[in-house]
Amino acid sequence: KWSRAAGGGGLPAHVGVVLSGRAKARERAGRETDLLPGDCFHLTTATDLRVVGYRPCEILYVSGVEGLMHKLQRQQ
Numbered sequence: 001k002w003s004r005a006a007g008g009g010g011l012p013a014h015v016g017v018v019l020s021g022r023a024k025a026r027e028r029a030g031r032e033t034d035l036l037p038g039d040c041f042h043l044t045t046a047t048d049l050r051v052v053g054y055r056p057c058e059i060l061y062v063s064g065v066e067g068l069m070h071k072l073q074r075q076q
Helices: 065-075
Strands: 014-020 022-027 032-035 040-043 047-052 058-063
Touching: none
Parallel strands: none
Antiparallel strands: 014 040, 014 058, 022 032, 022 047
16 A cells, blocks of 8 residues: 555655556545556546555556655655
């Protein structure tokens, strides 16, 4: 779960495509979306993301990866 891995808070906005595995995006309002291989997505800052199942989830980030890395580096 992203919010747990990054020490709380939501994801920075980003765009990507799921290459393998499964993920679930959950908005603060409670709406959930399953992300499967081949799915393109744009997630806003009001969204949390988690891997579903036991297999790794590989994602190719098209934009916003700088914000993701910055948030993770601040937690270390």
